[in-house]
Amino acid sequence: MKGLKYYHYQPCHRSMLFDLAQFVVEENYKHHDIPNIKRSKDEIYEIYEEETVFENSKIFVTKDYYNSIIGSIRVLKWNRTNILPIEKIFKVNLNEIITVENCEIWHIGRFAIKRGVDTKGFKIFKSLMVYAINEVCKTENSVAVAECDSKLLRILNLLGLETTVLADPIFYLGSDTIPVLFTHKSLTLFLEGNSHLLLENLALLHESVVFQAIA
Helix, strand or coil, X not given: CCCEXXXXXXXXXXXXXXXXXXXXXXXXXXXXXXXXXXXXXHHHHXXXXXXXXXXXXXXXXXXXXXXXXXXXXXXXXXXXXXXXXXXXHHCCCHHHHXXXXXXXXXXXXXXXXXXXXXXXXXXXXXHHHHHHHHHHHXXXXXXXXXXXXXXXXXXXXXXXXXXXXXXCCEEECCEEEEEEEXXXXXXXXXXXXXXXXXXXXXXXXXXXXXXXXXX
């Protein structure tokens, strides 16, 4: 597939947040072979409303030649006040779980890859993960939390990302989903092993600027 481009958005406009929510919900149902039933519309709006609350978020997306999203991920620095999806869904209290003094907590979410993407799909997957993890690792005293379906969690573990499970899995967006914690050490090792996927000027880019194209 030619003409793939990566974009980042910050601040995240409402139109982008809605596009993100719609893409994530629809692709999750497709990947798990669940019909696009009516409740998925409710979930789109629910996720959209959740995302409008966060101010310190950054969205990374991959778009194809037709400017359609084919991959997404969102990373945000938590202010320890707003309710994160992982807290809402799994009823966990991150302030009680993560008690390290001055530790920054980041949430990585809204990860999805369009079903049917060709052989570059895995590179898109790793690139989006690297861009999100890079945001977390800019601060040494930081950790990340995320909700992963069981298949994604297995892949992340095989890639060397060590995780700590924070609660029992629940059925969410079409699959068993598990809340996990990533340590700074584990994220850094993954980032170092995939540094070639980053551009040197990543931190200097502005809203909606193309920062990588795959030939």
